[in-house]
Amino acid sequence: MKRICYSPIGVVHSEFKEKINVPIQSVFSSKKGIIEIFPEFVEGLNDLDGFSHIFLLYHFHLSKGISLKVKPYLDDVERGIFSTRAPKRPNNIGLSILGIEKIEGNKIFVSGIDIIDNTPVLDIKPYVSDFDYRQNAKNGWFSNKIDRKEYLSDNRFLD
Amino acid sequence: MKRICYSPIGVVHSEFKEKINVPIQSVFSSKKGIIEIFPEFVEGLNDLDGFSHIFLLYHFHLSKGISLKVKPYLDDVERGIFSTRAPKRPNNIGLSILGIEKIEGNKIFVSGIDIIDNTPVLDIKPYVSDFDYRQNAKNGWFSNKIDRKEYLSDNRFLD
Numbered sequence: 120m121k122r123i124c125y126s127p128i129g130v131v132h133s134e135f136k137e138k139i140n141v142p143i144q145s146v147f148s149s150k151k152g153i154i155e156i157f158p159e160f161v162e163g164l165n166d167l168d169g170f171s172h173i174f175l176l177y178h179f180h181l182s183k184g185i186s187l188k189v190k191p192y193l194d195d196v197e198r199g200i201f202s203t204r205a206p207k208r209p210n211n212i213g214l215s216i217l218g219i220e221k222i223e224g225n226k227i228f229v230s231g232i233d234i235i236d237n238t239p240v241l242d243i244k245p246y247v248s249d250f251d252y253r254q255n256a257k258n259g260w261f262s263n264k265i266d267r268k269e270y271l272s273d274n275r276f277l278d
Numbered sequence: 279m280k281r282i283c284y285s286p287i288g289v290v291h292s293e294f295k296e297k298i299n300v301p302i303q304s305v306f307s308s309k310k311g312i313i314e315i316f317p318e319f320v321e322g323l324n325d326l327d328g329f330s331h332i333f334l335l336y337h338f339h340l341s342k343g344i345s346l347k348v349k350p351y352l353d354d355v356e357r358g359i360f361s362t363r364a365p366k367r368p369n370n371i372g373l374s375i376l377g378i379e380k381i382e383g384n385k386i387f388v389s390g391i392d393i394i395d396n397t398p399v400l401d402i403k404p405y406v407s408d409f410d411y412r413q414n415a416k417n418g419w420f421s422n423k424i425d426r427k428e429y430l431s432d433n434r435f436l437d
Contacts, residue, residue, distance in 0.1 A: 169418030199324030259328030
């Protein structure tokens with residue numbers, strides 16, 4: 120199948136400048152950040168201020184190479200990449216659910232940021248609880264792995 | 279910013295052959311489908327069978343053109359594209375949460391399919407309720423729009 124190409128619609132601003140010591144998921148982050156949307160796309164932000172959360176899709180721009188099996192941050196066992204949220208994916212797309220604090224012009228001020236500074240933004244979608252909640256989901260190898268409120272990235276995906 | 283290019287990792291098989299009369303979200307679909315992963319990526323599916331749901335990221339391959347304001351299926355008012363889940367996005371990435379029925383070789387048998395046949399697949403991530411549920415989310419213009427169990431696409435995004 121032929122390649123599919125996208126152009127970023129914006130860029131992430133955050134205090135995380137390196138791949139290490141970044142919250143590994145938004146739910147483990149108490150930090151705020153800014154999603155800057157390029158001026159030509161600002162009209163697309165209309166009506167977003169009525170929502171409390173967004174799905175942000177972005178490109179893991181610092182990820183190097185592809186691994187079909189990885190040891191994800193919450194485990195010491197190799198797992199299939201599609202059963203993890205790790206980088207080194209065949210298509211390096213990241214997904215975060217972020218809180219909207221406010222929107223001013225082309226800037227979305229967000230909470231719960233778990234994304235590295237300067238990450239290119241691909242898309243924004245509203246989080247809609249009627250669409251996006253699955254009761255009684257089975258969480259596979261993640262089950263019983265989460266026993267505290269903060270998890271930060273270590274050095275396992277530096278290279 | 280420079281363009282970002284991806285190569286599909288697989289393809290969707292579903293009974294929906296056209297853009298019309300497709301469930302507009304997975305929660306409105308009682309239909310099943312198959313996500314076929316290309317053989318070179320099958321190792322990445324390891325451990326996914328422990329999960330009940332996936333995020334599927336895919337390319338809206340039949341979408342034509344870009345609109346920063348659209349009348350989404352559940353409304354008759356123009357909304358900013360980033361406050362909707364409609365196609366015609368600047369980067370035409372679709373996101374569905376699908377149920378896993380079973381995985382056999384390179385095929386994921388899924389429930390709740392809301393995707394057109396032959397759609398290119400970009401990525402698969404496990405849905406993890408500890409990560410992906412936001413209590414008390416504010417659902418913006420979607421609030422009070424959903425009053426039945428089935429919504430199908432009409433002709434508004436045919437061209």
